Amino acid sequence: MSKTNPYNVDEHPFELRHEVKRLNKRLDQIADSLEKSQVKDIIENYSNPKKRIISNFTSGLARGLGLSLGTFVVLGLLGYVLSLFVSMPVIGDYIARLQEYIDAYKQ
Numbered sequence: 001m002s003k004t005n006p007y008n009v010d011e012h013p014f015e016l017r018h019e020v021k022r023l024n025k026r027l028d029q030i031a032d033s034l035e036k037s038q039v040k041d042i043i044e045n046y047s048n049p050k051k052r053i054i055s056n057f058t059s060g061l062a063r064g065l066g067l068s069l070g071t072f073v074v075l076g077l078l079g080y081v082l083s084l085f086v087s088m089p090v091i092g093d094y095i096a097r098l099q100e101y102i103d104a105y106k107q
Helices: 013-039 039-047 049-084 089-106
Strands: none
Touching: 013 039, 039 049
């Protein structure tokens, strides 16, 4: 009794050929989608705790640095825009008092 190759469609009876072709096509689609989704990399990442710790540490470091730099830029721009309004009557008095508090704190 010889083993038949499941990918060789000609060895199957006529009525099964269409079904085998359809299943082979579907298996190829599943294999392609798994390759595209990089399941292998995800499984390797979660099965190796050292790699997962390093990955989480570097991503946390990057998030913290990005948050700090972003806050610095936004507050700097806000301070610059507020300094443009110092000459306005109502808002200018309030900002001038804020600047006095800040200058008093610096000294």
